[in-house]
Amino acid sequence: MNTIVRKIYDTNLTDSWASKLRKKRFSLFTSILDSIPSPIKILDVGGTISFWKNLGFLNEEVKDVEITLLNVKFIETSLTHPKIKQVVGNATNMANFQSNEFDIVFSNSVIEHVGDYEQQRQMATEVMRVGKKYFVQTPNLFFPIEPHFVFPLFQFMPINIRVWLLTNFALGWYDKVSDKQLARSIATSIKLLNKSKFLNLFPEAQLYEEKFFGLTKSFTVYGESL
Numbered sequence: 001m002n003t004i005v006r007k008i009y010d011t012n013l014t015d016s017w018a019s020k021l022r023k024k025r026f027s028l029f030t031s032i033l034d035s036i037p038s039p040i041k042i043l044d045v046g047g048t049i050s051f052w053k054n055l056g057f058l059n060e061e062v063k064d065v066e067i068t069l070l071n072v073k074f075i076e077t078s079l080t081h082p083k084i085k086q087v088v089g090n091a092t093n094m095a096n097f098q099s100n101e102f103d104i105v106f107s108n109s110v111i112e113h114v115g116d117y118e119q120q121r122q123m124a125t126e127v128m129r130v131g132k133k134y135f136v137q138t139p140n141l142f143f144p145i146e147p148h149f150v151f152p153l154f155q156f157m158p159i160n161i162r163v164w165l166l167t168n169f170a171l172g173w174y175d176k177v178s179d180k181q182l183a184r185s186i187a188t189s190i191k192l193l194n195k196s197k198f199l200n201l202f203p204e205a206q207l208y209e210e211k212f213f214g215l216t217k218s219f220t221v222y223g224e225s226l
Contacts, residue, residue: 025220026055028208029106029135032222036103036133038064043102043131045070045091045123046110049079058083068102070094092122097130100225105131109147109218111138111201112192120191124201128225136202137220141192144215148172148190155192162187195219 033040044052047069052058057065058081067084069075074086089096091107091114105127114123127134139147146154150172154162166183170176177183198219199207205221 025137025208025210028220028222032104032133032135040065040104041102042067043070043097043105044068045105045107045127046113047071047106047108049076049081049084049086051108052084053079053081092119092126094126094130099129100132102131104133104135106134107136109137109139111136112190116191117197120193121201128202131225133222133224134202134205135220135222137218138193138198139218140209140216141194143212143217146172146192147217149174155190159184159187193219 042065044067047067049058049069052067057067065083069084069086070089070091071086072090073088087096091110107127111120111123114120124136127136141155144152146152149165151165154165154171157165163180163183165171166174166177166187167180168176174186177186193201195207195209195216198221199205202221202223204226205223208220208222209216210218210220
């Protein structure tokens with residue numbers, strides 16, 4: 001099954017540098033799936049149906065995969081698929097799931113959105129509780145281009161400058177924001193992590209560093225839950 005996944009995944013991505021980085025990262029994920037007997041139950045914290053569709057996981061050739069998406073609200077309500085179930089919940093308190101309910105928990109660029117460091121720790125604890133294995137990615141605090149706003153060193157600027165930028169320009173994933181309080185909320189809601197703080201959340205994890213021109217763009221921790 002996983003060999004098929006890799007083949008499909010290879011043909012679905014464009015040749016952009018970002019796609020090549022994702023492709024390499026996801027090759028690591030599928031290599032971990034090789035060690036898991038079918039059927040494989042995956043929990044994607046903060047994921048979308050489109051993401052897995054684009055990876056080829058929803059093709060008929062890929063058998064014995066069950067994917068549960070956990071989000072704070074239902075998304076892509078017009079899209080459905082028999083392999084995917086959507087659940088409303090909170091990444092920091094997954095009380096609706098039992099311990100070791102999933103073979104692996106996957107999360108891509110979510111942990112920096114859940115709140116302060118204590119809430120990030122709560123998410124990490126829940127990820128390791130409900131999954132037998134985990135695979136969690138987050139951008140690197142010290143990469144010079146902030147990935148959400150796509151602006152150099154945005155994460156290190158004083159809050160008043162970040163608010164001014166957001167209220168005067170469309171940045172990255174965000175349209176120009178007319179309300180200053182909303183702009184402040186957006187600017188402070190993302191808590192990027194450095195390597196030591198991220199590893200502290202997953203103390204037994206292995207670490208994969210995604211490089212771009214020699215600089216670490218993001219971190220991925222993976223391993224078996226305790």
